Amino acid sequence: DHLEAAGHVCILKNALDFESPSEISNFIKAESLEAAMALHLYRGGRLLPGHGIPFGIIFGGTDLNEDVKQGEKNKVMGKVLEEARFAVAFTESMKETAQRQWPHAKDKIYVQSQGIATVPNTTFHWDTFLQRSEINQSADNLHVFLLICGLRQVKDPLYLVDAFSEWHQEEPSVYMVIVGPEVDPVFTREVKAKVKRTPGVRLIREMAREDLHAVVKNCFAVVNSSVSEGMSAAILEAMDLEVPVLARNIPGNAAVVKHEVTGLLFSDPQEFVLLAKRLGGDPALEKQIVANGREYVRMYHSWQVERNTYGHLVRMLEGSSED
Incomplete structure (x- = not known):
């Protein structure tokens, strides 16, 4: 463009x-x-x-x-x-x-x-996304964590799966949904098999950009669990859409996410769950992160x-x- x-x-x-x-x-x-x-x-x-x-x-x-x-x-x-x-x-x-x-x-x-440019509005509905994700709960009580990535090993989409599933079994209202294209066919089969037998975790195929952004606006937080990143567009877009970000503490993510300022950085799956719980129980922290993230994107991106x-x-x- x-x-x-x-x-x-x-x-x-x-x-x-x-x-x-x-x-x-x-x-x-x-x-x-x-x-x-x-x-x-x-x-x-x-x-x-x-x-x-x-x-x-x-x-x-x-x-x-x-x-x-x-x-x-x-x-x-x-x-x-x-x-x-x-x-x-x-x-x-x-x-x-x-x-x-x-x-x-x-x-x-x-x-x-x-x-980051403004995203066009879309008529895509949150309920449609929940149906596709086979989440059969009232939208009012849900906390959906969205992991947006192509299915390849460097994105490490299975990194949080076990820890998140344990949390889901304690709190059935939390879900993690992995959304993205099937980049590596062999690895995709591994991801599908793991997700299929893991409560609280869902996997759906890639979506049109404007529809995905409508989903981001409605989710509780956007997650990045990559082994390495250049600069994650999903993180920046979440900030722009005023949604909290939880990102794995790697150099590419730490370059755009300042811990407890523009997002939260975790070093292992257990820390992710602790930080996610903290975010859910601290509206002031969520509000602060969202405001700072939006301002950061406007100033530097x-x-x-x-x-x-x-x-x-x-x-x-x-x-x-x-x-």
């Missing part, structure tokens, strides 16, 4: 759609592409060098937190950065990580937080600032490689 607003014509493609460099080359020629931008230094970035068009990359999170530990991937990503005109990190800590790994690229790495930044970066792709 930012780029099209500046007058560019954009084509979105999934990196997994291309099986070889020749397919990328043919695509570039067929569409008469003049520049490219890749999200994720390894998955998207590795496809772009050598094709004669300028490109930039946006770090995803997994590339800097996980792929960097694998020698061959690390080497490939370093070569991508040699040719890239720019790279975008969501936080200063991500930038520092990249600079340590690839010092030759330090002058082309920019920091731009994810921007402006979509207008994001638009200006990417407009500037794309202009770098329009000139010669010496610009």
